[in-house]
Amino acid sequence: MGQAFERQLWPYPDDAPLTSAQQQPVPTGFFAFLWDCAKGSRRWLAAMTLCTALVGVFEAVLFALMGQLVDWLGHLDPARLWDDKGATLVGLVVLLLASTVLVALGTLIKHQVLAANFPMRLRWRFHRLMLAQSMGFYQDEFAGRVAAKVMQTALAVRDCWFILGDILVFVTIYFVTLVAVLGGFDLWLVLPFALWLTLYVLALSYFVPRLGRVGRAQADARSLMTGRVTDAYTNITTVKLFSHARREADFAKSAMQEFMQTAHSQMRLVSAVEVVNHALSIALVAGTAGVALALWGQGAVGVGAVAAATAMALRLNGMSHWVMWEMSSLFENIGTVQDGINTLSRPHTVVDAPQAQPLTVPHGEVRFEAVTFAYGGKQAVVDGLDLTIRPGEKIGLIGRSGAGKSTLVNLLLRFYDPESGRILIDGQDIRTVSQDSLRAHIGMVTQDTSLLHRSVRDNILYGRPDASEAEMVEAAARAQASAFIPNLADAKGRTGFDAHVGERGVKLSGGQRQRIAIARVILKDAPVLVLDEATSALDSEVEVAIQASLDQLMEGKTVIAIAHRLSTIAAMDRLIVLDEGRIAEEGDHASLLALGGIYARLWAHQSGGFLGED
Structure with a gap:
């Protein structure tokens, strides 16, 4: 039966957004975000809530029935109990059995349908959402921090729904039914519960928001701590190469100390919650017992009412601790969700155009038209650049570090969009085609x-x-x-x-x-090939062997090659020399040497492991 319920909610829905064109803006409001996350799971959340509400009614009614049973035992002859109250007792047994079925159904929905599948649906969705983010996004974020947000937010959303739709509904329905039952005995019995509820709500209104703020700070501190630790592991070679294990430990320690400050603040509030909650619970039990006994002494209520009211107070004693912790957990989860929203709702800076079509590359012409780009700063890295690469032409990009060579490639791959101008492949503006089809037609070998x-x-x-x-x-x-x-x-x-x-x-x-x-x-x-220092990590013998393979690979393709070792691209059809984001020189190797400009100076500086001019 458990497996049958587990199959009711598929954790990897096909309608989860994949490309940027399919992405919908993530709501930034807390409740709007919760509602959006519940898409596809709402009927099961509603079913869980309904079962919980019915169980809450049952528990309160059960106390009333038990109170009646105590009254019966006080004045009925034991020999006539089944004769006079048999039908009622049978009904009580049936009610108990029905409640078992109801609880079983509720727990199957909660733990088999939702507990694992619901957060996994969210992880699946959030992960695909993050995969469609731009390169700029990941340059500003720790990979470990993003992963932590994806995992933590999914669980926090589930727990928020469980607390709101399961626990709080149960408590609310239980308390309302409890008041109705006690009022049926005598309205004075409601007074201790009403006073307790007032003080309890005041305590919640004081402690819960503070716990929520601490929870938000703790979630952010946890993400920072995880990100720093993950960053050290990811770059472990660099850490060891520079003997910086202690430095990395201290770097992580500062984030750990920040996390510990939030943890200590949280635990101080927790201790205060424990004391206040216990004092209120003891006052409720004592007040309820006192009022019930006073009414019993006046003959206003029977023994059963005293027993039922006291039992309800004792039940609330345990439940109040549970509710306080769940409310604290709710606000901690709210903090985690809001922290996750800040990351998940970040707009995608590079998105597919509506109804973007697949790129087709029958020839392989690449054209840059008045392209300007500055990485968000004032100084343009590429400044009004015009460049046409003919189908099948092989060009080399040359220039000092920061001249704009890699930026041109990043713009061609649409990792970024130019601030002005456009880039066309076979006459198609790359902003009008899907990013997946664009990159499918470009092969790239990078230095790193x-x-x-x-x-x-x-x-x-x-x-x-x-x-x-x-x-x-x-x-x-x-x-x-x-x-x-x-x-x-x-x-x-x-x-x-x-x-x-x-x-x-x-x-x-x-x-x-x-x-x-x-x-x-x-x-x-792919028909367009980009080589960014493609053979830089190879020894000379292997480089010569691979160069022959690359020559075969480049046949019939449009090639853009970046190399600091000028000898590796000197044989290209055309060399483009960039300086401060503009084309300073262009031509073949011999003509550029004869020009005596930037290229000739760079060539003259090549020595040692860099081949010189024959």
């Missing part, structure tokens, strides 16, 4: 190669997941990776193409990572 913590096979097939095993092996061979792949092994005994490469490919050398990245691009076989 990052691999996924998966198998070698998975990393190569990332270029074209539907490629056959033979095509994947051939791509590895063309990238000169076949020599080392069979010798790879990981901690779990996987070898060769099945061996995992570690986070960001840390188990491989720089040259090995580069060759797998080149194999990935060879397999992708």
Whole structure:
């Protein structure tokens, strides 16, 4: 039965947004965000709430029935109990059995349908939402911090719904029914509960918002702490290379101390809540018992009413602790949700146009028209640049650091949108086509190669997941990776193409990572190829072998190559020299040398490991 209920809510709905064109703005209001998150799960949340409300009514009515039973026992002859009250007793047994079924249904809905599936639906949605975020977003955020927000917010949303739709509904219905039952005995019995409720609400209004503020601060401090710790692990090679383990520990410690301050503030409030709550509960039990006994002494109520009222007060004694903690948890979760909203609702700066169509590349012409871009600052990195790359032409981008070479590539890949001007591929403005189709038609090998913590096979097939095993092996061979792949092994005994490469490919050398990245691009076989220091991590012998493969790969493609080693791009069809975001010089190697400008000076400076002019 449990499995049947678990299958009622699918945790990975197909309608979850994937591309930026499908993304809907995330509501920034708390309740609007909760309601939006409940999409697809609302009927189950409503069913859980209904079951909870019915159980609350049952519990209060049960006390009334037990009070009647005590009255019966006080004046009925035991031998006539079943004769006079048999039908009522049978009805009570049936009611108890029905309540068991009701509780079972409620817990199946809560724990089988919702507890795991509901937050997983949210993680699935939030993760896809974050995958569509721009590169600029991730340059301003810790990866660990974003991951923590995705995980924490999903659980906090679930817990908010559980507290609001399950626990608070139960308490509210229970208390209303309780007052009705006590009023049926005598209205004076309601007085202690009314006074207790007033003081209890005042206590809640004082403590809960303060706990909520501390909860929000704690959620943010927890995210910062997690982000700093994760950042150290992600860059563990750099940490060890510079012997900065102590420095990183201290860097994390400052975030831990900030978290501890929020934790201590929270615990001080918790201690105060415990004392105040217990005092109110004791006052309720004593007040209820005192009023009930006084009424019984006057003959206004029977023994059953005294027993029922006292039992209800004792039940509220335990329930009040539960409610106070749940309310504190609610406001802590509210803080976590609001903290998550700040990240999840950040607008996507690079989005697909409405009804964006797939890019088609029959020829491969790339054109930059009056493109200007400044990364949000005042100084333009690319300033009114005009450049046309003919179909099949191979150009080299040259310039000092900061001249705008990588920025041009980032704009072509639409990691950023130009502030003015436009970029066209075969006459199609890249802002009018889908980002996925744009990047599918561009192959890129970067200097800083990052691999996924998966198998070698998975990393190569990332270029074209539907490629056959033979095509994947051939791509590895063309990238000169076949020599080392069979010798790879990981901690779990996987070898060769099945061996995992570690986070960001840390188990491989720089040259090995580069060759797998080149194999990935060879397999992708995109019509536009970008090489950003593609062979920089390779030794000379391997570079010569791979250069032949790259020459084959470049055949019939439009190629943009960036290299600081000018000898690697000197043979390109055309060289573009950038300076302060503009084209300073262009032409082939010989003509630029004859010009005696920036390129000639850069070439003259090449020495040592950088080949000079023959």
